[in-house]
Amino acid sequence: MSATPAWPPKSAPRLFVETRLEAGLHLPVEGQQAHYLGKVMRIAPGDAVMLCDDLTGEWVARVAEVGKRAVILEVERRTRPREDVPDFWLCAALLKKPNFDLVLEKATELGTGRVVPVVTRRCVADKLNPERARTIMIEAAEQCARTALPGLGEATRLDHLLRNWPRERVLFFADENGGMPVAEAFAAHKGAAAVLVGPEGGFDEAERAAIRAHPAAVAIALGPRILRGETAAIAGIALWMGLNGDWKP
Structure with missing residues (x-):
């Protein structure tokens, strides 16, 4: 029996967003970030994307929809708190x-x-x-x-x-x-x-x-x-x- 792939995979793309993140949030990503996800990384529905908001830490989101102008992400859970930054x-x-x-x-x-x-x-x-x-x-x-x-x-x-x-x-x-x-x-x-x-x-x-x-x-x-x-x-x-x-x- 094959092992279950790690979730989220280490290869998941990473983005900083301006929206405060929380579980269950449906987040539309547009502009250059949408181009990066859709055209460069070629993500598809169900893929993982790692998100940070510079406030609460790192979250894993799942791709819900890939459109021509926007990618819709569904935030699932926080994976790391925001790091303590040395002064x-x-x-x-x-x-x-x-x-x-x-x-x-x-x-x-x-x-x-x-x-x-x-x-x-x-x-x-x-x-x-x-x-x-x-x-x-x-x-x-x-x-x-x-x-x-x-x-x-x-x-x-x-x-x-x-x-x-x-x-x-x-x-x-x-x-x-x-x-x-x-x-x-x-x-x-x-x-x-x-x-x-x-x-x-x-x-x-x-x-x-x-x-x-x-x-x-x-x-x-x-x-x-x-x-x-x-x-x-x-x-x-x-x-x-x-x-x-x-x-x-």
Whole structure:
């Protein structure tokens, strides 16, 4: 006798939706999400779709109907509660579009709680399309099976960021000129935290001095090499998650 296939299957497509989910809900999915389910994933009535609402967690739904413009899903049960997101922010200077896209994607996959784009004097970009950025983060969250989305702050100038910084949150400053060894710094400062990384050309001397003078700032060294902005962001998040975040057993 053959074994009963696992339900829901691990291959079931995943979507974030704006509707608060509950058992028995009939949810119409339209637009790009309907196209993805119907044309890309080629789902059929009876198939499973995993849903998250960024409020209650992860739910399994069954496809009730596949139409030309909409897919109707019937929500069955919750499979996981919304994850506890570590209180960790990434404050990343804006980079060239493909590089910052990578930062948004990997920050989401690594479990960051909030991303704050920062404008500095040496930034090659000074604007961010929030809708596009949000789409990148949602797609990354769906891919890595997160049940919560990171927050996304407005692009803000460095001086404004420092002036309005919450004093209870430590600001780890990835300084290419060196600082406290990263593992030592993270071990010494628990609780709410953020890491600040610079643009392609780095921070200028006035910016570096202003950051170091801030009472919440702790300059850190991310190893013996000078890292690209996107590499520094990914490395900083990964190290914090391993030492202070939700990667620990």
